[in-house]
Amino acid sequence: MRLSEGVEWTVHCCTLLAGLPPDAALSAKKLAEFFDVPPDYLAKHMQQMSKAGIVNTKKGPNGGYSLAKPARDITLLDMVEAIDGRVCSFKCTEIRQRGPSGVSPCSYKTPCGIARAMRKADQVWRDELRKTTLADLQIIGLRETPPEQMNKAITWLKGLFT
Amino acid sequence: MRLSEGVEWTVHCCTLLAGLPPDAALSAKKLAEFFDVPPDYLAKHMQQMSKAGIVNTKKGPNGGYSLAKPARDITLLDMVEAIDGRVCSFKCTEIRQRGPSGVSPCSYKTPCGIARAMRKADQVWRDELRKTTLADLQIIGLRETPPEQMNKAITWLKGLFT
DNA sequence: TAATAACGGATAAAATATATCCGTTATTAT
DNA sequence: ATAATAACGGATATATTTTATCCGTTATTA
Ligand code: SF4
Ligand code: SF4
DSSP states (O other), rough: OOHHHHHHHHHHHHHHHHSSSSSSOOHHHHHHHTTTHHHHHHHHHHHHHHHHSSSEEOOOOOOOEEEOGGGOOOOOHHHHHHHHHHOOOOOOOOOOGGGGTTGGGGGOOOOOOOHHHHHHHHHHHHHHHHOBBBBHHHHHHHHHHHHHHHHHHHHHHHHOOO | OOOOHHHHHHHHHHHHTTTTTTTTOOOHHHHHHHHHHOHHHHHHHHHEEEEEETEEEEETTTTTESSSSSSGGHHHHHHHHHHHHSOOOOOOOOOOSSSOOOOGGGGGGSSOHHHHHHHHHHHHHHHHHTTOOOHHHHHHHHHHSHHHHHHHHHHHHHHOOO
């Protein structure tokens, strides 16, 4: 019951992209360098973000990833689901149909109470994640990032776009 | 991001135990037979339920598992946490401390906005699971289980306690 | 006293998550 | 034009976690 590491990586990448000047893009390689994570693996994750319509991509020199829409239109749920999918965390294997009391599958028209409660909980989890947007995270980041780190990051970014 | 199968198994086991006559117990072997799951593995899970204080155990012939408290005092969350633990599904690896913009760890006193939003979502998920009790599941089961299956189950159980 | 059953520890097997590699295509700076 | 860059997809490889089994011990009871 754990979200993949890729979620943390890509959400961080998006907050970084959100702070970039318009038209600027960052390659998977550069993003990986910034966060010190495996470049090839991060690239795979960013491709999922691309398929989910969260980021745009541009091939060739000076290409890379940029946000596909305004930060306030990208929710935390969007990013989580792009990496970890949309299936409910509870997987029902229909064990009620097995064993000495099992009856024919067609007797079960609806998921049982257990599955329903689990799905409801999954739903409120997703609803909560939908409440936070990338813009929110960006604002929190701007407010809470230590000045020293902010300077370092700006310096590093400037070195790229010159 | 998936709950272990053990959750489905043990919740089902608890609903079965909830329907048993007082003082009756069912062994892991019998429970496994009823649900057609691997006996040894289910036994491991039931031991976790025991450690969590959800079921009582009795050794020796006619021993086995029984509920440790009234069904209405056992929540779905209790059972989920007994098997899958209490740690938040989002694991923060503190990548903000790494890479060219990283600064000393002591600069970060609080978890960032991403981690906070994730934990909040995890919290509402658990809160929702806490709303459903084993008694609720039992009632739903009694109402929705096909009569044919109910009869089979009762017959099977009767065969054990004679 | 023999059978039963929980318990804990040690593996073993299977499945999934993490990570790397490579060839292809598109793009751009030179 | 050409060389370098970068996303993309597919094919692995490696590590970790989940699932499953096995065994010796202790407690209980018929
Ligand atoms: S009874 Fe509910 S949880 Fe159990 S197998 Fe059926 S749908 Fe799944
Ligand atoms: S910034 Fe937040 S999510 Fe990222 S590593 Fe730090 S606490 Fe974790």
